[in-house]
Amino acid sequence: MQMLGAPNGYNRTSRKYSLTFFEAPRSRVTYYKSMTSSVAPLRADSISKTYRGVLGGKGIQALKGVSLELKPGEIFGLLGPNGAGKTTLVKVALDILSADSGQCWLFGLPAKNARTRLRVGYLPENHRFPPRLTGRGLLQLTGRLHGMADDQINRRADELLERVGMSRWAGTRITKYSKGMAQRVGIAQALIHDPDLVILDEPTDGIDPVGRAEVGEIIRELKSAGKTALLNSHALAEIEQICDRVAILHKGEVLRVGDVSEMTAIGLQYVLTGSFGVLTSDPPPEVAVALEKSDERLVVRVSSEDKLDQLTDWLRSRGASIRSLTQRKHTLEEVFMEMIDKGKGPG
Amino acid sequence: MQSVLRSRIMYAYIVTLLLGLALLYFADPVLKEISLALDANTLTAKSRDLISSFASALVFFAVFVMSRRIPAMIGPGTAGYFLSKPLSRTRLLTYTLLSSMIVNASIIGLCMAIFGAALLIILPAGPSGADIALQISLEILVLMIYAPILFFLGLLTRSGSYAFMICFTIWLVAWVLPGREGFLMFFNSDILSALADALYYVLPKSSKIVEFAYPRVSGLQAGLDWMPIWSSALSALGAYGLGIIRFRRMDL
Numbered sequence: 253m254q255m256l257g258a259p260n261g262y263n264r265t266s267r268k269y270s271l272t273f274f275e276a277p278r279s280r281v282t283y284y285k286s287m288t289s290s291v292a293p294l295r296a297d298s299i300s301k302t303y304r305g306v307l308g309g310k311g312i313q314a315l316k317g318v319s320l321e322l323k324p325g326e327i328f329g330l331l332g333p334n335g336a337g338k339t340t341l342v343k344v345a346l347d348i349l350s351a352d353s354g355q356c357w358l359f360g361l362p363a364k365n366a367r368t369r370l371r372v373g374y375l376p377e378n379h380r381f382p383p384r385l386t387g388r389g390l391l392q393l394t395g396r397l398h399g400m401a402d403d404q405i406n407r408r409a410d411e412l413l414e415r416v417g418m419s420r421w422a423g424t425r426i427t428k429y430s431k432g433m434a435q436r437v438g439i440a441q442a443l444i445h446d447p448d449l450v451i452l453d454e455p456t457d458g459i460d461p462v463g464r465a466e467v468g469e470i471i472r473e474l475k476s477a478g479k480t481a482l483l484n485s486h487a488l489a490e491i492e493q494i495c496d497r498v499a500i501l502h503k504g505e506v507l508r509v510g511d512v513s514e515m516t517a518i519g520l521q522y523v524l525t526g527s528f529g530v531l532t533s534d535p536p537p538e539v540a541v542a543l544e545k546s547d548e549r550l551v552v553r554v555s556s557e558d559k560l561d562q563l564t565d566w567l568r569s570r571g572a573s574i575r576s577l578t579q580r581k582h583t584l585e586e587v588f589m590e591m592i593d594k595g596k597g598p599g
Numbered sequence: 600m601q602s603v604l605r606s607r608i609m610y611a612y613i614v615t616l617l618l619g620l621a622l623l624y625f626a627d628p629v630l631k632e633i634s635l636a637l638d639a640n641t642l643t644a645k646s647r648d649l650i651s652s653f654a655s656a657l658v659f660f661a662v663f664v665m666s667r668r669i670p671a672m673i674g675p676g677t678a679g680y681f682l683s684k685p686l687s688r689t690r691l692l693t694y695t696l697l698s699s700m701i702v703n704a705s706i707i708g709l710c711m712a713i714f715g716a717a718l719l720i721i722l723p724a725g726p727s728g729a730d731i732a733l734q735i736s737l738e739i740l741v742l743m744i745y746a747p748i749l750f751f752l753g754l755l756t757r758s759g760s761y762a763f764m765i766c767f768t769i770w771l772v773a774w775v776l777p778g779r780e781g782f783l784m785f786f787n788s789d790i791l792s793a794l795a796d797a798l799y800y801v802l803p804k805s806s807k808i809v810e811f812a813y814p815r816v817s818g819l820q821a822g823l824d825w826m827p828i829w830s831s832a833l834s835a836l837g838a839y840g841l842g843i844i845r846f847r848r849m850d851l
Contacts (some may be wrong), residue, residue: 273795279662303850343679346679346682346683347682348678348679348683348850348851349850349851350850366685366686366687366690367685368685369683369684369685370685372683374679374680375682376676376677376679376680376683378675378676378682379676379677379679380674380676380680381677381680382671382677382680385751397681397684397685397686398685399685400683411603443605451683591739
């Protein structure tokens with residue numbers, strides 16, 4: 253019996269994935285790694301969650317039927333103001349919180365199954381790792397919790413500590429670390445077991461600009477390695493640069509999900525830079541409509557991309573020189589602010 | 600283990616051990632003098648009290664350490680780290696409980712073994728090594744029985760201080776309950792009597808467990824009473840079960 257809405261292959265009756273769970277005596281890591289890579293790394297189906305006090309009451313509804321699906325190999329950004337439900341959604345996906353209704357799936361298996369987390373690396377927001385551990389100790393503990401062998405853990409810990417620039421302080425207790433250092437080690441522990449899905453909650457929180465760029469680089473490396481990343485962040489400029497797709501959450505609802513490029517695009521508007529002081533008139537309306545014009549900048553709207561060639565020809569014929577031509581875009585922050593202001597927009 | 604060895608509570612264990620040994624060292628002439636005046640059974644009983652007092656101090660620190668273990672694990676910022684790992688909550692709680700029990704029991708066992716050895720040297724006419732080992736084992740058993748209760752209280756209150764205080768209260772109540780008839784006669788209340796009886800059977804019987812060693816240590820031939828040990832073990836299992844249920848339902 254195939255469960256309604258369940259990912260292909262999941263059988264509700266047996267509560268087991270109908271692949272080769274008991275077929276061969278492989279290690280649990282190998283088994284979970286071997287599962288098909290086309291399955292959504294994370295899928296949320298109509299998740300609702302209300303925080304209630306000890307005495308019950310109306311409570312605070314943190315998520316209202318949120319549905320999302322991550323594609324394998326993409327970098328996905330979860331955006332939203334404080335209290336939008338971003339961290340709640342991540343916690344439900346990792347079974348740290350239980351949903352009132354709906355279900356989360358990790359790699360096609362119910363998120364309630366602890367073993368699905370073998371393939372997931374997680375950096376919690378405002379983390380407080382066991383204080384008596386050193387940076388290396390944290391990575392070793394995390395590796396052991398993921399069932400890794402000691403030699404594998406040590407080799408990987410060396411690589412990652414070097415990668416996040418923490419080799420020098422690997423033997424120092426976490427409590428002695430600055431926020432940025434703790435964050436770097438936190439990212440390293442999330443990657444120790446080479447997860448296929450990395451969930452980073454405010455990864456650049458407390459990190460200096462150089463460190464932020466390094467974190468961005470690490471996330472891009474994950475993408476090149478075919479990993480999926482879910483970023484939960486307020487740093488919209490970074491999200492815009494790094495993420496393939498984003499979801500905007502507000503008051504527990506998904507306002508919009510889409511490609512960053514699509515979300516920030518403003519129709520067929522283009523910005524040209526160069527020398528336009530020689531122009532005595534605007535381009536003909538059948539070619540382009542000038543929206544802004546100065547000696548060095550021209551903003552136009554065209555009816556189709558084919559018109560761009562005609563426009564550049566027309567400009568050159570009038571003696572103007574063109575240095576650059578780029579499509580005009582909103583920043584993600586503008587899109588975000590607009591969505592939040594509207595409360596609920598199209599999409 | 601490494602984290603416990605690095606913790607400040609280790610100083611408390613070491614200082615307590617050193618104090619205990621210093622007490623034995625300075626009391627050596629007096630103890631030897633007393634030992635000449637006492638018969639073997641009384642001397643053994645006094646030795647037992649000495650070991651018991653020393654054990655109480657160590658168990659106090661162990662309970663203090665263990666009461667903070669769960670609230671620290673489920674605290675903000677830490678819970679997410681542990682619960683995002685591929686371990687079910689049942690296994691996570693069980694491993695934490697077992698590791699905490701093993702580490703603290705090992706440290707206490709070692710400290711008490713050193714103290715017991717020193718006592719054997721000072722009072723060769725006192726209890727035998729086997730008697731002291733039995734008493735040490737029983738003191739550790741009491742700690743083992745209280746560990747799941749502490750963990751359950753930690754899950755319930757999310758506070759190490761509250762868990763410690765409530766556990767201490769339970770220990771006190773459990774200590775006086777075997778003699779409940781003595782104070783219940785002043786109240787003449789069936790409800791209170793039933794409540795005291797229920798508590799007696801539900802709570803661990805720590806005083807009775809320690810007394811398990813008395814017939815042997817005191818050289819008496821009375822039969823050993825296993826009931827308090829089984830009953831207390833069931834209480835501990837009950838607390839462990841409730842802890843698992845609570846932990847699995849917790850939103851962290």
